[in-house]
Amino acid sequence: xxxxxxxxxxxxxxxxxxxxxxxxxxxxxxxxxxxxxxxxxxxxxxxxxxxxxxxxxxxxxxxxxxxxxxxxxxxxxxxxxxxxxxxxxxxxxxxxxxxxxxxxxxxxxxxxxxxxxxxxxxxxxxxxxxxxxxxxxxxxxxxxxxxxxxxxxxxxxxxxxxxxxxxxxxxxxxxxxxxxxxxxxxxxxxxxxxxxxxxxxxxxxxxxxxxxxxxxxxxxxxxxxxxxxxxxxxxxxxxxxxxxxxxxxxxxxxxxxxxxxxxxxxxxxxxxxxxxxxxxxxxxxxxxxxxxxxxxxxxxxxxxxxxxxxxxxxxxxxxxxxxxxxxxxxxxxxxxxxxxxxxxxxxxxxxxxxxxxxxxxxxxxxxxxxxxxxxxxxxxxxxxxxxxxxxxxxxxxxxxxxxxxxxxxxxxxxxxxxxxxxxxxxxxxxxxxxxxxxxxxxxxxxxxxxxxxxxxxxxxxxxxxxxxxxxxxxxxxxxxxxxxxxxxxxxxxxxxxxxxxxxxxxxxxxxxxxxxxxxxxxxxxxxxxxxx
Numbered sequence: 374x375x376x377x378x379x380x381x382x383x384x385x386x387x388x389x390x391x392x393x394x395x396x397x398x399x400x401x402x403x404x405x406x407x408x409x410x411x412x413x414x415x416x417x418x419x420x421x422x423x424x425x426x427x428x429x430x431x432x433x434x435x436x437x438x439x440x441x442x443x444x445x446x447x448x449x450x451x452x453x454x455x456x457x458x459x460x461x462x463x464x465x466x467x468x469x470x471x472x473x474x475x476x477x478x479x480x481x482x483x484x485x486x487x488x489x490x491x492x493x494x495x496x497x498x499x500x501x502x503x504x505x506x507x508x509x510x511x512x513x514x515x516x517x518x519x520x521x522x523x524x525x526x527x528x529x530x531x532x533x534x535x536x537x538x539x540x541x542x543x544x545x546x547x548x549x550x551x552x553x554x555x556x557x558x559x560x561x562x563x564x565x566x567x568x569x570x571x572x573x574x575x576x577x578x579x580x581x582x583x584x585x586x587x588x589x590x591x592x593x594x595x596x597x598x599x600x601x602x603x604x605x606x607x608x609x610x611x612x613x614x615x616x617x618x619x620x621x622x623x624x625x626x627x628x629x630x631x632x633x634x635x636x637x638x639x640x641x642x643x644x645x646x647x648x649x650x651x652x653x654x655x656x657x658x659x660x661x662x663x664x665x666x667x668x669x670x671x672x673x674x675x676x677x678x679x680x681x682x683x684x685x686x687x688x689x690x691x692x693x694x695x696x697x698x699x700x701x702x703x704x705x706x707x708x709x710x711x712x713x714x715x716x717x718x719x720x721x722x723x724x725x726x727x728x729x730x731x732x733x734x735x736x737x738x739x740x741x742x743x744x745x746x747x748x749x750x751x752x753x754x755x756x757x758x759x760x761x762x763x764x765x766x767x768x769x770x771x772x773x774x775x776x777x778x779x780x781x782x783x784x785x786x787x788x789x790x791x792x793x794x795x796x797x798x799x800x801x802x803x804x805x806x807x808x809x810x811x812x813x814x815x816x817x818x819x820x821x822x823x824x825x826x827x828x829x830x831x832x833x834x835x836x837x838x839x840x841x842x843x844x845x846x847x848x849x850x851x852x853x854x855x856x857x858x859x860x861x862x863x864x865x866x867x868x869x870x871x872x873x874x875x876x877x878x879x880x881x882x883x884x885x886x887x888x889x890x891x892x893x894x895x896x897x898x899x900x901x902x903x904x905x
Contacts (some may be wrong), residue, residue, distance in 0.1 A: 813879065
């Protein structure tokens with residue numbers, strides 16, 4: 374019997390496997406995808422598109438702006454810009470116009486005063502986009518899987534229903550990666566989404582269509598989900614805000630695929646938006662009864678918070694080094710907090726962060742209460758039918774005959790190698806528990822942790838195939854079960870978004886959300902693509 378491989382050799386083999394899959398993917402980069410003469414989408418000229426969701430709702434309630442004018446402004450923008458970014462994959466324009474007219478007709482009757490309207494419908498008349506993985510009645514719900522091309526939602530996902538009840542008007546559904554398990558949003562049904570700041574760069578995943586749609590001012594508020602960074606990576610790459618709530622606060626029901634029993638607590642549904650002031654109102658609506666677990670009404674005194682920061686994960690062999698632009702942006706945040714708030718920002722070295730990828734795999738390897746293994750990815754690709762043969766699909770892909778994307782085929786090929794046996798699971802479960810304890814004790818109920826969102830700014834299309842493990846910069850906080858808000862920090866010299874993750878202890882979402890609003894005021898928040 375061959376001796377077991379050392380952990381270091383196993384890590385190197387995983388990295389080599391990811392690199393080989395990436396080389397295959399470069400073929401697609403060389404020959405696939407549309408080419409654009411423009412580098413970015415055009416700037417916004419319509420003032421209504423530059424207002425937050427709660428500002429729009431207020432103007433509509435006060436009858437200073439007609440809802441139909443707001444909805445039509447967004448429809449016009451989508452028609453101009455979406456062909457370039459391919460963020461929205463199915464429009465809902467006619468239904469949205471009808472619903473907007475209904476809002477205007479109701480307001481014309483003047484049956485309720487403004488305070489009553491705000492309480493009942495905090496997002497009255499506000500355009501909304503929804504990740505295609507969520508059910509939106511009458512709209513596709515394939516998650517980019519060809520086998521589910523004809524799946525049409527007969528009802529709304531819980532969060533979608535709650536937002537509609539709050540007055541929001543869905544105008545379309547947005548692209549995602551195949552089965553929501555990759556950080557580039559591309560699939561065989563809808564094609565590839567493009568970054569509005571540079572069309573040759575990725576939008577992230579799996580909520581990438583939502584990220585680029587919001588960034589391009591084709592929507593103002595949106596719904597995303599996150600089990601490894603699927604809200605935060607698109608928010609970072611597209612320069613918007615995204616929040617991964619504390620686990621168990623916002624309901625996940627009504628999306629496909631749903632995480633397995635043991636993983637569901639780590640799958641988080643949350644808000645994505647251009648303006649930080651929309652985060653808390655959105656979270657209040659989306660959480661429903663779960664909002665009682667949070668302290669959103671608590672006043673946050675930023676000067677009294679404890680701030681901690683870390684420049685990188687400590688040197689994992691699997692991850693890329695953090696780019697200097699991102700380190701400098703983080704240092705500017707630290708310097709600003711120290712000088713303007715007078716708060717102390719402590720640099721920390723959490724040695725176990727270098728095991729971020731392993732901790733995420735540990736989470737995904739956890740068995741259910743009945744000892745049942747998590748759903749296999751090859752089974753999901755077959756849509757609960759006959760599992761696919763990854764090797765055969767790889768051969769077909771090389772011939773241009775597979776209905777699956779290369780990231781999905783690669784994950785299916787590596788799936789069994791990535792899962793941990795009992796011994797390895799026990800080892801990294803202990804690491805996860807130790808790191809969780811260290812972070813929770815450090816943060817307490819009055820601390821936040823500043824951490825890179827990703828090792829690089831938005832890479833070019835297909836480059837993630839050569840860096841498959843970089844998502845662990847976000848995925849680790851799913852494994853640790855901590856709330857995180859992704860905050861934009863302007864653009865780098867090449868015009869691509871910079872950003873940072875703000876992390877807090879369990880159920881202290883109010884702290885990260887308060888910091889997000891402060892950083893928006895201090896660093897400008899979302900920057901309109903194409904703006905000179």
